[in-house]
Amino acid sequence: MNEDFKNTIYKELFSHETIFWQRVNFNYRILSSIKKSNKTIFLDYGCGWGFFIFCLAAFGAKKIIGIDIRKNEIEIAKKIKDAIFHDYDIQFYHRSTLDYQESIDVMFFNNVLSHVKLPVEYLMKAYSILNYQGVISIYDNNNGLSLLVHYRNKRLWNRNEHELTKQRENIFMKNRLTAEKAQNYALMTRGLSEEDCLALLNDTEENIETYLITRENVMPTHWLDSDIVDERIINPIIYKHILSDMGFENIDLRSDSYNYPISSNILNKIGIGLFIYPAFHMTAEKRRLPLKKK
DSSP: OOHHHHHHHIIIIIOTTSHHHHHHHHHHHHHHTSOOTTOOEEEEETOTTSHHHHHHHHHTOSEEEEEESOHHHHHHHHHHHHHTOTTSEEEEEEOSSOOOOSOEEEEEEESOGGGSSOHHHHHHHHHHHEEEEEEEEEEEESSOOOHHHHHHTTOOOOTTHHHHHHHHHHHHHHTTOOHHHHHHHHHHOTTOOHHHHHHHTTSOHHHHHHHHHHHTTOOOSOTTOTTTOOSOOOOHHHHHHHHHHHTEEEEEEEEEEEEEEOOOHHHHHTTOOEEEEEEEEEEEEEOSOOOOOO
């Protein structure tokens, strides 16, 4: 058999560099962060046609619920389930809101919260239906920017953005910050140079965090007042504070990257087949009652 033919088939169908395998690897990173021991009921909000749901089934989940606002996606998911995954306990619902009443063990928001107007309401709903020690998993763009915003600012994320985030994290680590705080600061200082980051460290910790929160244009207090938080919350540090106030503990925040495929022959020909967004992944465990509002 012709070697070029075999190599082409391998590259297009089986190589881990393809979009399919990148999505599989992305899903596995999310799933591997969840301790399966006593977790049996999983809900994926914004499930689309069910790719993540079916990965959950392969991962060993006992009962899985998928909800999405797009009716055609849910119809496709149901057909795949009936044809291939008919032996699994999988339920798909077409709903415009997180309208689900039964208790669950794990809740997933993958690239969802940056697209809804009031993410706090979704987080509160997730808390209300999670069992004790239930886990919430959030994966999203670090700043929720759309392609429109990229074009408006006349700048595009490049393949080095995730690497730059890691470089900023190392800068903060070298200045005796904890690994967790260094990672948080790195996520919030997108666009700052090495000199800017070092200058930032000359200030007090309180002033630094105030500056970083203000820089993201997100209100830092009154998390649970949805009439006050009336815009998309796109800052992972703010998510962390919100989850803590709601009663989540063991909050784990990590930087990541998200590969977004571009369906453009022209861009693909010049080697720009993906936008690589800086992203974050956060998991938290329901442990206690929410803090009372003052």
